[in-house]
Each structure stands twice: as C-alpha cells, then as structure tokens.
Amino acid sequence: MKKLINEPNAYVDEVLAGMAMAHPDSYAVGGATGRMLHRPQAVADKVGVVSGGGFGHIPVFAGYVGDGLLDACAVGDVFASPDMNPMLESVQFSNTGKGVLCVVGNYGGDRMNFDMACEMAEMEDIETRKVIVSDDVAAAGPDEAEKRRGVAGFVFVTKVAGAAAAAGMSLDEVTSVAQKACDNVRSVGVALSSCTVPQAGKPTFEIADDEMEIGMGIHGEPGVRRGKLRPVDEVTDEMMDMLVADKPIKSGDRVALLVNGLGATPIEELYLVFRRAKARLDDLGATVSLHLVGNYATSMEMAGASLTILHLDDELETLVKAPASCPFWGA
Amino acid sequence: MTLTTASLKTAIDNIHAGIDPIGAEMNDLDGRLGDGDLGVTLVNGFNNLAGIKDDLPADIGMAMLSSAKAITAVSGSSFGTLMATALMACAKATKGREAVDWAEVPDLLQAAQDAMIARGGASLGDKTMLDILDAIIAATRGKEDPGAMLAAAKEAADATLDSFRDKPNKIGRARVYADKSIGMDDPGMMAVKRLLERLG
Numbered sequence: 001m002k003k004l005i006n007e008p009n010a011y012v013d014e015v016l017a018g019m020a021m022a023h024p025d026s027y028a029v030g031g032a033t034g035r036m037l038h039r040p041q042a043v044a045d046k047v048g049v050v051s052g053g054g055f056g057h058i059p060v061f062a063g064y065v066g067d068g069l070l071d072a073c074a075v076g077d078v079f080a081s082p083d084m085n086p087m088l089e090s091v092q093f094s095n096t097g098k099g100v101l102c103v104v105g106n107y108g109g110d111r112m113n114f115d116m117a118c119e120m121a122e123m124e125d126i127e128t129r130k131v132i133v134s135d136d137v138a139a140a141g142p143d144e145a146e147k148r149r150g151v152a153g154f155v156f157v158t159k160v161a162g163a164a165a166a167a168g169m170s171l172d173e174v175t176s177v178a179q180k181a182c183d184n185v186r187s188v189g190v191a192l193s194s195c196t197v198p199q200a201g202k203p204t205f206e207i208a209d210d211e212m213e214i215g216m217g218i219h220g221e222p223g224v225r226r227g228k229l230r231p232v233d234e235v236t237d238e239m240m241d242m243l244v245a246d247k248p249i250k251s252g253d254r255v256a257l258l259v260n261g262l263g264a265t266p267i268e269e270l271y272l273v274f275r276r277a278k279a280r281l282d283d284l285g286a287t288v289s290l291h292l293v294g295n296y297a298t299s300m301e302m303a304g305a306s307l308t309i310l311h312l313d314d315e316l317e318t319l320v321k322a323p324a325s326c327p328f329w330g331a
Numbered sequence: 332m333t334l335t336t337a338s339l340k341t342a343i344d345n346i347h348a349g350i351d352p353i354g355a356e357m358n359d360l361d362g363r364l365g366d367g368d369l370g371v372t373l374v375n376g377f378n379n380l381a382g383i384k385d386d387l388p389a390d391i392g393m394a395m396l397s398s399a400k401a402i403t404a405v406s407g408s409s410f411g412t413l414m415a416t417a418l419m420a421c422a423k424a425t426k427g428r429e430a431v432d433w434a435e436v437p438d439l440l441q442a443a444q445d446a447m448i449a450r451g452g453a454s455l456g457d458k459t460m461l462d463i464l465d466a467i468i469a470a471t472r473g474k475e476d477p478g479a480m481l482a483a484a485k486e487a488a489d490a491t492l493d494s495f496r497d498k499p500n501k502i503g504r505a506r507v508y509a510d511k512s513i514g515m516d517d518p519g520m521m522a523v524k525r526l527l528e529r530l531g
Contacts, residue, residue: 032404033404047378083403083404083405084400084403084415085400085403087401087405112412112450113403114410115413115450115452116399116403116412119419119423120396120399120400120419121427123396123419123422123423262467
C-alpha cells in the first residue's frame with residue numbers, strides 16, 4: 001500500500017477533520033461519533049435533504065453538503081455503510097419542521113440503516129422520505145433495474161433534490177422530483193486499475209496493466225466485460241452504446257452529461273472522454289443542457305471514468321442548472 | 332406482574348454478565364458458516380447496553396428504542412441490525428407505557444418477527460433465528476407467568492434446534508455453504524438459545 005496517510009483506522013476521521021478545516025464556511029463535523037458532516041448552521045424553513053454512505057468516494061457523498069445540495073451527510077468507513085445513528089443525527093440536524101428527504105445509494109447496508117434511521121425519526125415525529133439511486137446500467141438489465149447499484153447518478157439526483165428544497169417545495173414535491181431524477185438517470189463506468197482500502201492494505205481486485213473492465217462498480221464489483229484496453233473513443237463509444245440501449249436518446253432530447261473520473265485518471269483523459277461523448281450526443285441530435293467534467297464520484301485511487309446521462313424535462317433542467325455552492329460543485 | 336424498564340435492565344445485566352463466553356462460542360460457530368462477526372456483535376452490543384442501562388427512561392417503549400440505538404451504534408452487522416429492528420418494533424407497540432402485561436409479550440415477539448422478516452428478507456424455514464422465534468411465540472402464547480414463559484421458550488428453542496440441525500441454511504452467507512450447514516446448528520439460532528439461558 002502506497003498512500004499519504006497516518007493510521008489506517010484514523011483515515012476517515014482525519015480526512016473529515018481536514019475537510020472541515022479547509023472549508024469552515026461549508027462544513028462542520030458533528031454527531032456523537034463524529035460521523036456526520038453538516039452545514040455550519042441548519043437552514044430554516046425548507047425541506048432537509050440528507051444522504052449517507054461509505055467513505056472513499058469524495059466528493060460523494062459528504063462533499064455535497066452545501067447550498068442547494070445536502071444539509072447533512074452520514075459517513076461510514078471506507079466502502080462500508082455508516083450505522084444508522086449518524087443517519088438519524090443527519091435527519092435531526094436537517095429537520096426544521098418541514099421534513100427530510102434521504103437520498104440513498106442502492107446498497108443493502110445503506111438502505112437497511114436508512115430504513116431504521118427513518119423509523120426512529122418517525123418516532124420523534126420527524127417526517128421523512130427516501131429515494132433510492134440505482135443508475136448503474138452494467139449492474140443489472142432493465143427488467144431488474146431495481147437491483148442496479150447507485151453510482152455517479154447520485155450527483156444529479158442530489159443536485160435536483162437540493163435545488164427543489166431550496167426553491168421552497170414541500171417534502172412530497174421534493175421527493176417526487178428527486179424520484180423523477182432517479183428514474184431518468186443512467187451511468188456506466190470503466191475501470192483501468194484497482195484501489196486499496198486503507199484498513200485492508202492490499203488492492204481490492206487485480207487487473208492486468210493492459211486490461212480494462214467495462215461496467216465495474218465503484219467498489220470493484222464485477223462489470224460486464226473485461227478486455228484489452230482500447231483507444232478512448234472506442235471505450236467511450238461502448239459506454240455510450242450501453243447508455244443509449246438502456247434509455248434511447250432521440251433528436252431534440254435534452255440531457256445533462258457528467259464525465260466523471262474515478263480518482264487516478266488525469267483530467268486530460270476525462271476531456272477526451274467528454275469530447276467523444278459530446279460528439280455522439282450531437283450526432284443523435286440531443287442538446288447537452290449541462291455538462292460536468294471532473295472527479296465527482298471517485299473510488300479512492302482507482303483509474304477509470306464513468307459516463308452519466310440525466311434525461312431532462314423543463315423541471316429537471318431548471319433544477320439541475322439552479323445555483324448551488326459547495327467546495328466540489330463547479331457548475 | 333408486568334414487564335417494565337426494570338425488567339429490561341435485569342435482562343441486560345444477566346446477559347452482560349455472561350456475554351464473553353457466548354461471544355467466543357458464536358464467533359467460532361459463525362466463523363464456520365458466516366462472516367464470523369456474530370460473537371463480536373453480541374459482545375459489543377451488550378457491553379454498550381450495559382453502559383446505557385441506568386439512563387433508560389421509564390417509558391418501556393422509549394427504553395427499547397434507546398436499546399435499539401445502543402446496539403446499532405456498535406454494530407452494522409446483519410444480526411445487530413435485526414436485533415435493533417426487533418427492539419424497534421416492540422418499542423413502537425409499547426411507546427407511552429411504563430408497564431406491559433407479560434401476556435402481551437407473544438404479540439410483541441410477533442411484531443418483532445414481522446419487522447425482521449420485512450427488513451432482512453428471510454422466510455420461515457430458512458434455518459434462522461426467525462424459526463426459533465416462531466416456536467417461542469407459539470409456546471408462550473396464552474401464558475401469563477414470566478417463569479413459565481421462559482421455561483416454555485427454552486424448550487421451544489431446543490426443539491427447534493433439533494429439528495433444523497439436519498436441514499440446510501437457505502439465506503445469507505451460510506446459504507453458500509448450504510451443504511456444509513447440514514448437521515450444524517445455525518449460529519443465530521444458537522445465540523437465541525444462549526441468551527435465553529442467561530435470563531434465568
């Protein structure tokens with residue numbers, strides 16, 4: 001393991017401390033076990049929006065605490081769900097009487113713990129709702145879409161939910177538009193190298209120097225195809241084909257496009273992916289209303305990239321493009 | 332006689348006093364079939380419960396809710412999550428009361444079982460602690476004396492372990508070792524038996 005870290009067991013807490021120190025106007029560490037990252041002050045008179053999940057994907061999840069995004073976020077160990085207590089603390093912090101929406105990635109532990117946190121919140125008379133992000137088309141076919149993992153699509157769903165809450169929508173309205181974003185977002189990734197969980201000390205999986213794996217999950221879950229590395233245009237085409245096959249794009253459609261780096265891939269290469277993906281969308285006659293290129297949902301030091309497309313209507317377009325601010329939101 | 336927060340504290344004390352050997356036995360048993368964290372879950376869970384028991388409120392529902400939180404704070408394992416789920420189901424049914432008739436306990440166990448099935452996705456017959464709980468509910472229904480209920484629950488636990496020993500596990504990591512699990516006691520079922528034994 002070759003990492004700039006101290007004790008592996010202190011890794012998550014020390015990173016959170018660094019984030020709060022670097023951005024004191026955006027983040028504060030809270031909760032009984034210090035596993036909630038939240039805004040310095042709760043924002044009164046709006047629906048709360050929270051998330052939570054395993055660490056190692058920054059900016060996902062906790063990095064998106066900010067204006068027009070999340071109010072608070074529960075933080076687990078690397079690639080492991082937080083327990084339900086910081087989730088409950090996040091809900092309690094964010095509730096100012098209008099209820100709280102939880103944006104949850106489709107992983108067993110995250111879902112189960114958020115279920116419990118919401119039940120606990122209910123006993124304290126806090127109204128909660130959940131939306132489940134399951135955007136990875138490589139994880140399961142359209143007939144089993146509910147089994148798909150949540151990956152970079154989380155960024156768009158969180159953006160939409162946060163903007164809806166900031167616009168003063170009710171809990172049911174925020175939930176419904178966030179659900180619409182979940183229903184209309186698709187992602188697929190490609191991994192070129194593995195990553196190492198600090199507490200494990202060795203790479204999560206093995207992959208040869210000249211190989212890539214299309215469809216690999218952000219914790220190294222198996223993808224759909226492993227093969228020789230190809231030129232970036234061909235790899236991008238393969239990913240675009242999977243996205244378009246799953247949810248067709250017609251002339252006149254509007255989309256938001258995220259070209260995401262998994263951690264160790266240079267931004268230069270992400271621009272190559274973007275260049276090709278944008279050309280493909282132009283060929284299809286689609287309008288790219290918003291595009292992001294950068295590291296938005298990472299997997300430690302994994303090399304590779306993912307493509308995320310959110311299909312837009314007027315409401316989603318307005319919300320995804322609404323102003324937002326956090327240290328990682330560059331739109 | 333009624334079930335109160337004082338009864339809950341006594342149960343926590345009795346189990347906590349003997350949790351270390353139970354933890355060692357469960358780690359060993361679970362290590363052969365599951366991911367080997369059952370014993371750790373039980374030991375950490377009851378250590379934490381022992382730490383908060385003196386602060387439990389008189390409202391038995393809220394006391395069980397606090398207990399559920401205490402278990403989830405030390406363990407994200409499936410067994411810990413299911414124990415907390417069971418306590419939360421009982422908490423919902425008893426919130427606002429300081430005493431519950433013992434005769435109501437089988438109904439609380441039924442609520443706990445329904446909640447665990449909903450959350451964990453296991454079914455009766457899968458060779459899990461749900462099967463033992465099902466037998467306990469049947470054996471204790473209609474009884475009012477806590478001593479007689481405990482005796483009936485222990486008998487039901489033994490009988491269920493005996494009847495499932497030669498069946499395969501059908502859910503969780505142990506399912507992968509379904510053939511290997513034949514002839515072995517399910518770790519979660521055995522844990523319920525050991526906890527009952529500590530109650531008196």
